[in-house]
Amino acid sequence: MIIDFKQLPDEAKLWVFPSSRKFYPQEIAGIKEKIEEFLLEWDDQGILIRSSYQLEYDRFIVIAVDDSLNSLSLEAHNILITFIQELEKTLEVVLMDKMNVCYKQGEFVQYKDLIEFKKMMKAKGVSQKTIVFNNMITNKVDFKYNWEINIMDSWLGRFMK
Incomplete structure (x- = not known):
């Protein structure tokens, strides 16, 4: 329904x-x-x-x-x-892998596997202002307020320090 x-x-x-x-x-x-x-x-x-x-x-x-x-x-x-x-x-897509990273690059949404994203982070390909998507959320209120978040507020932030 x-x-x-x-x-x-x-x-x-x-x-x-x-x-x-x-x-x-x-x-x-x-x-x-x-x-x-x-x-x-x-x-x-x-x-x-x-x-x-x-x-x-x-x-x-x-x-x-x-x-x-x-x-x-x-x-x-x-x-x-x-x-x-x-x-x-x-x-012919992957939908179930939540460990890969989705992030905003300007107005576009990009998708990288975690290893590639970590390499980008080391190479300064993303900044502390990058917006990432928290696809691990489990309810509507989190979707509204905690889905699109600053990388520093995500678990990925620890790799930026």
Whole structure:
């Protein structure tokens, strides 16, 4: 069951799936269609899950659920992960690796594996003002306030000192 993202409570469970590349304009409608088909049918032991999604920067898939009445079961969570893995195969992207780094470079969002990003940091390819994405957040309020953060406020900040 899809509801408006704004109607989800602040404590709604949330996942951010960063893509290893920007989605092509011709892919966007198909991605939205697949996500909506999934969310319309996604249930937890026969009860439809109140859920929503957003595509951010044509690179991030954000899925959120209102689990205030019923905690999401492990089975329902596994169904979501299976769906995301199918999207990875269809789109030929990586969506499940949250250890890679997404960061802003001007108005663009870049994606680097952690080893390459650390090399960039040593080479001063990023500054203490760089904005990174905290894709480990788990609820809507953190998405609103703690998703796009200064690198110095992230776990990566310790490598900048």
